[in-house]
Amino acid sequence: MQNHPSYPVLSQLLEKYPATGGALFQVYNDLTLAQKWIDVEVLDLPACKRAAIKGKRPTPDTDRAPSICIVVPCSLSESISTSWLRAAFTSLDPLPSEIYVAITSEDTSTVYYKISQGIVKPPV
Secondary structure (H helix, E strand, O other), X not given: OOOOOOHHHHHHHHHHOHHHHHHHHHHHHHHHHHOOOEEEEEEEEHHHOEEEEEEEEOOOOOOOOOEEXXXXXXXXXXXXXXXXXXXXXXXXXXXXXXXXXXXXXXXXXXXXXXXXXXXXXXXX
């Protein structure tokens, strides 16, 4: 991992949160290399004992600007709760209306779930 080009960007938070480092490394590389996010930065979420990733997700519509998204990585073996999700939201400033939870597995699969504050009607 130390030889990977993304390691210098992640090293401080990988060392601070070693239990969640694998998920952070996997999701960061998926977003930057496969999904081509831009202006990506890594955020510290001490209340959740992990890092989050903030960046601009490209849109297929060239008339629209890329949307800013925040992703909180976790592994499939972790348990998450509503209090954990609340801590993730309140740790971010300004308070976002939504975050994505990226759940990683050992086979490098990553599933992204959109989590909104409160009860939100899905688009039709």
